[in-house]
Amino acid sequence: MNHITVLKEEAIQSLAIKEKGIYVDGTLGGGGHSKRIAESLKDGHLFVFDQDEFAINFAKDVLKDFSNITYIHSNFKNMKKELNERDIHGVDGILLDLGLSSFQIDDPERGFTYLKETALDMRMDQRQSLTAETILNTYTLDELAKIFYVYGEEKNSFKIARRILEKRPLKTTMDLVKICDQVNYNEKGHSAKRVFQALRIAVNDELHVLEDVLRDAVSLLNPDGRLVVITFHSLEDRIVKHFFKDESSEDPILKKLPIPQSKETPFEVLTRKPIYPKEEEMMINPRSKSAKLRALRRR
Numbered sequence: 104m105n106h107i108t109v110l111k112e113e114a115i116q117s118l119a120i121k122e123k124g125i126y127v128d129g130t131l132g133g134g135g136h137s138k139r140i141a142e143s144l145k146d147g148h149l150f151v152f153d154q155d156e157f158a159i160n161f162a163k164d165v166l167k168d169f170s171n172i173t174y175i176h177s178n179f180k181n182m183k184k185e186l187n188e189r190d191i192h193g194v195d196g197i198l199l200d201l202g203l204s205s206f207q208i209d210d211p212e213r214g215f216t217y218l219k220e221t222a223l224d225m226r227m228d229q230r231q232s233l234t235a236e237t238i239l240n241t242y243t244l245d246e247l248a249k250i251f252y253v254y255g256e257e258k259n260s261f262k263i264a265r266r267i268l269e270k271r272p273l274k275t276t277m278d279l280v281k282i283c284d285q286v287n288y289n290e291k292g293h294s295a296k297r298v299f300q301a302l303r304i305a306v307n308d309e310l311h312v313l314e315d316v317l318r319d320a321v322s323l324l325n326p327d328g329r330l331v332v333i334t335f336h337s338l339e340d341r342i343v344k345h346f347f348k349d350e351s352s353e354d355p356i357l358k359k360l361p362i363p364q365s366k367e368t369p370f371e372v373l374t375r376k377p378i379y380p381k382e383e384e385m386m387i388n389p390r391s392k393s394a395k396l397r398a399l400r401r402r
């Protein structure tokens with residue numbers, strides 16, 4: 104198993120690392136980005152988060168030569184609280200490389216893949232009790248259809264949800280794949296791709312924790328601090344794009360007041376257009392094809 108770090112150099116450049124700075128990698132994974140950050144620091148420090156214990160243990164080994172790293176086994180939605188508890192109230196850069204690592208996707212035991220028969224799990228954090236199996240076997244028709252439609256943009260969301268209710272209890276990934284195959288029989292790509300994405304987002308509450316961490320992240324940034332986010336699907340990217348736009352725009356209420364306002368907002372978007380992987384990267388690592396990087400700077 105191997106995880107190839109996506110947009111590695113682009114992320115490091117966007118962070119514009121200061122040797123003595125304090126940095127946060129909110130999504131440690133295989134430690135690829137963290138290694139480059141740690142290498143760029145002299146007297147600085149790196150705090151790394153991952154909610155997956157396997158990732159923390161794996162990356163500790165990859166990064167064993169660095170003494171300037173603190174490992175935090177937690178959801179990045181707790182970033183501010185965890186850092187404040189360690190007496191850190193301002194940081195110079197935060198990186199979020201969202202979604203799953205190849206370790207998680209490729210390990211059939213984790214239940215993320217629609218290519219192998221396995222338990223319906225999909226938890227990034229194994230301490231959590233909610234699994235894909237619980238959602239599929241206990242949620243109502245409307246709740247399931249909404250998850251598939253909103254998080255997967257699945258047009259047959261109701262048909263699939265209805266079949267699931269008829270076939271309960273579902274036990275393995277293949278029970279779900281069979282249903283998707285029957286409903287999406289005309290599909291060019293894999294019939295279950297969107298449903299699996301939707302379930303994964305629901306199990307890990309991915310879009311809400313992203314909104315939470317973005318708010319925390321900007322409140323932690325020091326002057327000239329950067330927030331760099333790599334997304335892998337349009338739902339995530341939309342949240343980041345709009346958040347960055349709002350943070351860097353003049354306050355619409357203040358703008359209307361007949362008093363002079365500073366035109367300078369506290370944040371500037373460094374990427375008017377997102378940064379995409381280069382052709383060579385996409386050839387070597389097809390999983391990078393959907394990646395987009397956006398960066399924000401506190402003035």
Ligand SMILES: C[S@@+](CC[C@H](N)C(=O)[O-])C[C@H]1O[C@@H](n2cnc3c(N)ncnc32)[C@H](O)[C@@H]1O
Nearest residue numbers: 108130132133134135136153154155178179200
């Ligand atoms: C795409 S991988 C990161 C890969 C890493 N940048 C590298 O170079 O190896 C995403 C990682 O973030 C973790 N992750 C995703 N969402 C998280 C969250 N809300 N809180 C903490 N970790 C999260 C996943 O468990 C996974 O290990």
